[in-house]
Amino acid sequence: xxxxxxxxxxxxxxxxxxxxxxxxxxxxxxxxxxxxxxxxxxxxxxxxxxxxxxxxxxxxxxxxxxxxxxxxxxxxxxxxxxxxxxxxxxxxxxxxxxxxxxxxxxxxxxxxxxxxxxxxxxxxxxxxxxxxxxxxxxxxxxxxxxxxxxxxxxxxxxxxxxxxxxxxxxxxxxxxxxxxxxxxxxxxxxxxxxxxxxxxxxxxxxxxxxxxxxxxxxxxxxxxxxxxxxxxxxxxxxxxxxxxxxxxxxxxxxxxxxxxxxxxxxxxxxxxxxxxxxxxxxxxxxxxxxxxxxxx
Amino acid sequence: xxxxxxxxxxxxxxxxxxxxxxxxxxxxxxxxxxxxxxxxxxxxxxxxxxxxxxxxxxxxxxxxxxxxxxxxxxxxxxxxxxxxxxxxxxxxxxxxxxxxxxxxxxxxxxxxxxxxxxxxxxxxxxxxxxxxxxxxxxxxxxxxxxxxxxxxxxxxxxxxxxxxxxxxxxxxxxxxxxxxxxxxxxxxxxxxxxxxxxxxxxxxxxxxxxxxxxxxxxxxxxxxxxxxxxxxxxxxxxxxxxxxxxxxxxxxxxxxxxxxxxxxxxxxxxxxxxxxxxxxxxxxxxxxxxxxxxxxxxxxxxxxxxxxxxxxxxxxxxxxxxxxxxxxxxxxxxxxxxxxxxxxxxxxxxxxxx
Numbered sequence: 001x002x003x004x005x006x007x008x009x010x011x012x013x014x015x016x017x018x019x020x021x022x023x024x025x026x027x028x029x030x031x032x033x034x035x036x037x038x039x040x041x042x043x044x045x046x047x048x049x050x051x052x053x054x055x056x057x058x059x060x061x062x063x064x065x066x067x068x069x070x071x072x073x074x075x076x077x078x079x080x081x082x083x084x085x086x087x088x089x090x091x092x093x094x095x096x097x098x099x100x101x102x103x104x105x106x107x108x109x110x111x112x113x114x115x116x117x118x119x120x121x122x123x124x125x126x127x128x129x130x131x132x133x134x135x136x137x138x139x140x141x142x143x144x145x146x147x148x149x150x151x152x153x154x155x156x157x158x159x160x161x162x163x164x165x166x167x168x169x170x171x172x173x174x175x176x177x178x179x180x181x182x183x184x185x186x187x188x189x190x191x192x193x194x195x196x197x198x199x200x201x202x203x204x205x206x207x208x209x210x211x212x213x214x215x216x217x218x219x220x221x222x223x224x225x226x227x228x229x230x231x232x233x234x235x236x237x238x239x240x241x242x243x244x245x246x247x248x249x250x251x252x253x254x255x256x257x258x259x260x261x262x263x264x265x266x267x268x269x270x271x272x273x274x275x276x277x278x279x280x281x282x283x284x285x286x287x288x289x290x291x292x293x294x295x296x
Numbered sequence: 297x298x299x300x301x302x303x304x305x306x307x308x309x310x311x312x313x314x315x316x317x318x319x320x321x322x323x324x325x326x327x328x329x330x331x332x333x334x335x336x337x338x339x340x341x342x343x344x345x346x347x348x349x350x351x352x353x354x355x356x357x358x359x360x361x362x363x364x365x366x367x368x369x370x371x372x373x374x375x376x377x378x379x380x381x382x383x384x385x386x387x388x389x390x391x392x393x394x395x396x397x398x399x400x401x402x403x404x405x406x407x408x409x410x411x412x413x414x415x416x417x418x419x420x421x422x423x424x425x426x427x428x429x430x431x432x433x434x435x436x437x438x439x440x441x442x443x444x445x446x447x448x449x450x451x452x453x454x455x456x457x458x459x460x461x462x463x464x465x466x467x468x469x470x471x472x473x474x475x476x477x478x479x480x481x482x483x484x485x486x487x488x489x490x491x492x493x494x495x496x497x498x499x500x501x502x503x504x505x506x507x508x509x510x511x512x513x514x515x516x517x518x519x520x521x522x523x524x525x526x527x528x529x530x531x532x533x534x535x536x537x538x539x540x541x542x543x544x545x546x547x548x549x550x551x552x553x554x555x556x557x558x559x560x561x562x563x564x565x566x567x568x569x570x571x572x573x574x575x576x577x578x579x580x581x582x583x584x585x586x587x588x589x590x591x592x593x594x595x596x597x598x599x600x601x602x603x604x605x606x607x608x609x610x611x612x613x614x615x616x617x618x619x620x621x622x623x624x625x626x627x628x629x630x631x632x633x634x635x636x637x638x639x640x641x642x643x644x645x646x647x648x649x650x
Contacts, residue, residue: 037441041629077633085640090378090441091587095632098580102626106334109620202622210445217439251461257453264446271436 008238010126013133016227016234017122018043018192018205020133022212023219023226024140025184030216031144032177033157033170033284037093038078039185040209041100042071046189047205048104052111060120060194067190068183074100075182076175083171083178086288097209105202112201122195133227140223153177157282160289170289185209207260214263218270220278229266236262300647311642312590319634320602327627337617345616349609353491357564358607360497361386361556361578363600366585367504367593368552372545374512374591376525381429381444383579384451385550387571388425389418389557391455394463394568397477397561407480414481415500415558422554423547425451430546434539440546448579455571463568473569483563497559501597504552508593521545553579576621581607584632603628 022043029036046067053063078096082089122129144150152173155163160170192205211233219225240255242248270279324346331337349355365382372379393414401410425447432438456472465475485492512518524531524541532538560574561567568574581603588599610624 081633081637085637086643087636087639091583092633092636094380094580094583095629095636097629098625099629099633102623102629103330103334105620105622106331106626109335109618202620207449210442210449214442214446217442251457253453253456253460256456257450260446260449260453264443264450267438267442267446268432268436271432271438276436 008235008242010123011238011241012231012234013126013130014122014196014234015237016230017129017133018188018196019208019212019215019233020137020227020230021188021191022185022209023215023230024136024223025181025188026212026216027140027181027219027221027223027226028144028153028177028184029181030221030285031157031282032153032174033160033282033287033289034079034082034174034178035089035093035213035286036075036078036096036178036181036185037090037213038075038096038100038182039093039212040207041097041104042075042182042185043189043192043209043212044203044205045074045100045104045107046071046186047193048108048189048200049186050190051116051193051200052107054116054118054194055111055114058117060116060118064187064190064194067186071186071189072179072183074103075185076179078182079175079178083174083289086290089286101206108200108202116194116198119198120191120195122191133230137223137227144223154282156289157284160284160287164289164291174289185212188212211259211263214267217279217281218263218266220270221281233259233263298649300649301644302647304643304645307642315638315642316588316635319631319638322634323627323631326630330626331613331617331619331623335617335619337613337619341616342613345609345612346605348612349605349607352608352612354611355601355604355608356491356493358578358604359597359600360494360501360559360563361575362582362585362603362607363501363597364497364504364556364559365553365579365582366589366596366600366603367501367508368549369582369586370508370512370589370591370593370596371521372549373586374525375521375541375545376528377433377542377545378441379426379429379444379546379549380441380583381426381447381579382549382553382582383575383577384444384448385422385425385553386557386560386575386579387448387451387455388421389554390561390568390571390574391451391458391557392421392554393418393558393561394474394477397481398463398474401478401481403478405478405481410481411483411562414562415555418554418558419551420554422557423551426546426550426553427543430543430550433546434542440542452571455568455574459568459570465567468567474567476567477561479566481562482566483559485563494559494563497563500555500559505593505597508548512591512593517544553582576607577625581624581628584628584635587632588635606631 022039026039049070050063050067053066054060057063078092081087081092152168156170156173164170189205193200215229218229236259243250244252244255328339328342331342332339396414396417429440429443432443433440460472463474465473467475483496485494520536521541524536585599585603589595606627607624610621613619614621
């Protein structure tokens with residue numbers, strides 16, 4: 001019984017890590033005022049690239065590095081379109097997701113069914129993983145709320161015109177945080193395949209990015225709160241794994257809907273109960289920064 | 297050298313067309329390069345696949361669900377309400393149509409009553425799914441992008457549960473699909489000039505396009521939607537009810553997606569199959585359909601054809617080069633991001649000063 005309990009906890013921590021990382025990245029992006037719906041696609045792309053790159057190079061860490069670089073470059077397209085080109089960021093984010101889905105499918109195609117040469121064993125070291133995640137959350141909170149760089153990022157998301165007057169290049173900061181968030185989302189996808197599911201099939205990791213974007217709201221745009229729902233979600237994932245086995249034998253398709261149902265219900269609780277007074281999205285989230293309007 | 301960027305006061309129609317064509321051309325070029333580098337597909341094969349996509353009659357088969365969903369999305373997108381849930385709304389329509397045809401109707405149901413009732417029921421199912429998100433948005437200001445996405449996955453899981461579980465057909469040799477619905481309920485193709493066309497669904501598309509065009513251009517509600525989309529605060533001050541705009545645009549878009557789902561079941565599959573085979577992401581691709589048309593219902597038919605041709609291209613490549621159909625997303629996403637990026641030239645004029 002202790003064995004099963006420990007296995008569930010270790011699965012919970014391991015499963016929560018990709019979601020936590022993707023959420024953390026998106027918090028930086030949204031705090032600077034950009035919504036990045038590309039996180040979903042970049043997660044799936046990261047899952048695919050890290051797998052193929054590990055098989056090609058034999059080194060999972062080089063593969064993860066390549067994943068971060070490619071993810072931030074592709075996410076950078078979204079960043080560029082939604083800052084310098086003033087494009088609709090909902091559309092360009094969705095577009096990046098679809099594009100990345102397609103790329104993930106094309107790049108991973110020759111490697112379906114192959115097995116990883118080396119694995120990153122997270123399950124046995126789950127306690128360290130949990131500590132690292134919590135330290136990352138505290139570090140990100142410090143960066144965003146205690147350091148000057150965080151003040152700059154938040155100024156771009158709250159009041160870009162004032163930030164501009166104070167000498168901040170708003171579009172540059174927003175592009176940088178979008179690339180950062182995208183790179184982290186791809187890394188999260190990579191950790192999902194290399195550390196958690198350890199195989200790759202087409203569509204691996206789909207849906208996690210959406211949950212991460214929801215988790216940003218559930219965490220009230222605060223990195224410190226990001227691990228909470230991530231762990232709950234990780235717990236649901238490990239319960240799903242248990243409940244589709246005997247003696248429960250619940251339909252995996254029905255169980256597959258529970259993460260989304262619970263996310264939707266959690267979002268509902270956040271906006272429909274007194275918690276809603278703590279829901280304060282960055283004031284300029286999704287709003288373009290345009291200098292011309294002041295000079296005309 | 298210096299770039300001077302100024303906001304345009306007039307958005308020329310010719311520029312919209314030029315930029316859309318440029319976006320399509322660039323997307324095809326980039327996709328060709330990526331497919332050559334990543335999968336070794338020779339450029340001539342790719343060009344052949346695109347050409348086949350444009351002329352192949354099967355393109356009309358994808359045009360129907362894409363255009364129906366895309367038409368629906370013109371209204372919420374014009375109002376700046378991001379319904380991303382066409383996929384789930386389409387599947388709700390498909391599930392309800394199958395359920396009524398198999399389990400509610402007597403087996404000798406008269407198609408003159410039976411088919412219209414099925415279409416109405418699937419419209420209502422799609423609308424109800426969208427209204428869950430619409431209500432949460434109107435009442436609690438819950439982000440509609442996330443709620444519609446979550447509903448997509450919930451309905452996908454539910455549909456697969458049904459075909460793998462309680463609805464698995466007795467005559468289907470254990471495959472995950474329901475029994476075939478009674479043949480008098482099928483919506484059949486007719487042959488015009490050697491091309492098989494589903495006239496019933498094409499007429500529904502034309503009628504919806506005309507109706508939506510009328511709503512947007514000639515009614516008070518259409519005006520409300522446009523104002524709400526352009527400036528939310530001004531709309532509320534001028535007495536436009538945000539709740540009404542949200543609820544009605546979601547209702548209509550969900551309903552049309554639901555109709556598309558009934559069309560897939562009654563005209564193509566004649567049974568409910570695994571949901572990923574009922575809709576290969578049409579609901580997501582419809583976002584591109586609505587956007588390429590600039591939310592003009594009449595132009596949606598044309599953009600529906602273009603996106604359908606991209607899907608056909610994907611299937612041709614699948615046969616030629618062994619790609620999976622997921623690769624189509626490369627074209628769809630590429631085109632959507634380029635169209636969004638090139639909008640910059642529509643909104644701003646760029647002058648180069650030396």
